[in-house]
Amino acid sequence: MAKPKVAFYWCASCGGCEETVVDLAEDILKVVAAVDIALWPVAIDIKLKDVQAWKPGDVAVAFINGAVRLSEQEEWVKLLREKCSLIVAFGSCAHIGGIPGLANATTKEQIFANKYHLSPTINNPNGTVPQEHSKVDNYDLELPFFWKDVKTLDQVIDVDYYLPGCPPPPNLVAEAVNAILEGKLPPKGSVLAPEKALCESCPRNETKPDDLTIASFKRVSTSTPDPEKCFLAEGYLCMGPATRSGCGERCINGNMPCRGCFGPTPDALDAGLKLLSAIASRGKADTTESSQVLADSLADPLGTLYRFSLPASLLRRRLVDLHENS
Numbered sequence: 001m002a003k004p005k006v007a008f009y010w011c012a013s014c015g016g017c018e019e020t021v022v023d024l025a026e027d028i029l030k031v032v033a034a035v036d037i038a039l040w041p042v043a044i045d046i047k048l049k050d051v052q053a054w055k056p057g058d059v060a061v062a063f064i065n066g067a068v069r070l071s072e073q074e075e076w077v078k079l080l081r082e083k084c085s086l087i088v089a090f091g092s093c094a095h096i097g098g099i100p101g102l103a104n105a106t107t108k109e110q111i112f113a114n115k116y117h118l119s120p121t122i123n124n125p126n127g128t129v130p131q132e133h134s135k136v137d138n139y140d141l142e143l144p145f146f147w148k149d150v151k152t153l154d155q156v157i158d159v160d161y162y163l164p165g166c167p168p169p170p171n172l173v174a175e176a177v178n179a180i181l182e183g184k185l186p187p188k189g190s191v192l193a194p195e196k197a198l199c200e201s202c203p204r205n206e207t208k209p210d211d212l213t214i215a216s217f218k219r220v221s222t223s224t225p226d227p228e229k230c231f232l233a234e235g236y237l238c239m240g241p242a243t244r245s246g247c248g249e250r251c252i253n254g255n256m257p258c259r260g261c262f263g264p265t266p267d268a269l270d271a272g273l274k275l276l277s278a279i280a281s282r283g284k285a286d287t288t289e290s291s292q293v294l295a296d297s298l299a300d301p302l303g304t305l306y307r308f309s310l311p312a313s314l315l316r317r318r319l320v321d322l323h324e325n326s
């Protein structure tokens with residue numbers, strides 16, 4: 001019997017999600033024994049025309065990582081949606097926007113200006129910037145269109161399942177692959193990870209006081225957290241109360257507060273707002289002065305509360321210039 005085919009594709013991401021496939025270690029041999037890999041640009045040379053030749057349903061599942069920013073990425077994910085029976089948004093960037101999604105705090109004009117003109121390491125005396133169409137030695141060259149916004153995968157195509165995390169942990173990947181192969185999948189739209197908040201599985205949970213009061217926030221760049229205590233109890237902003245569990249408490253075990261890469265718990269419409277509301281009720285803000293101290297100590301609130309989830313949040317982007325081209 002023919003083995004089911006799977007595809008891997010990447011959009012705007014760092015490549016870490018590809019590493020997690022390799023991190024399956026010897027389990028990758030079981031995956032390779034059970035499926036044929038039909039597309040994996042990081043490892044196999046398959047062209048667009050090869051995928052265009054697939055029939056719809058030829059490939060059982062596509063794991064797509066990365067947010068969507070370019071017209072080329074849109075073309076590929078729409079093609080994969082057409083050809084694959086299931087689409088899994090693989091990792092934080094495809095799921096909720098991820099670190100590339102922080103670009104929604106600025107504009108594409110500012111990004112291009114910084115990248116090609118203003119950055120101190122740039123040497124660009126002719127002011128050259130990439131063009132969508134250009135002619136070089138009588139050849140017509142084309143580059144993808146760079147969108148105004150970074151989008152999550154489900155803002156571009158219909159998504160069947162989500163594997164969260166930056167990157168998704170190998171055990172959740174292996175469980176997802178097994179569930180697909182055995183046809184034991186949860187309802188469409190499910191996030192393939194536990195529903196509880198990270199605090200509930202956190203080894204420091206017992207040190208999180210019920211009557212928590214935060215007078216000011218500390219930063220891990222300027223002080224070292226106690227490796228035994230709840231970060232919030234010490235004044236470090238930890239996204240654990242608003243973040244889905246299942247990562248194995250990777251950051252906590254490395255003495256770093258949770259940054260929220262697993263996305264919001266099912267009851268949270270918006271992870272950043274949920275944590276903001278949690279800390280607002282715990283903050284010591286009974287006078288104008290204490291409120292100011294608390295607010296001033298929270299560096300970069302947008303980048304902290306929405307580090308991984310800005311495109312999927314209720315905010316979606318910072319409104320910098322309403323007249324910008326889309």
Ligand code: SF4
Pocket residue numbers: 198199200202203204205208229230231232233238239240241252257258
């Ligand atoms: S706030 Fe952070 S450190 Fe404290 S219990 Fe929750 S996840 Fe653990």
Ligand code: SF4
Pocket residue numbers: 165166198243244247248249250251252257258259260261262263
């Ligand atoms: S602790 Fe938070 S940021 Fe770190 S891997 Fe887990 S969910 Fe992601």
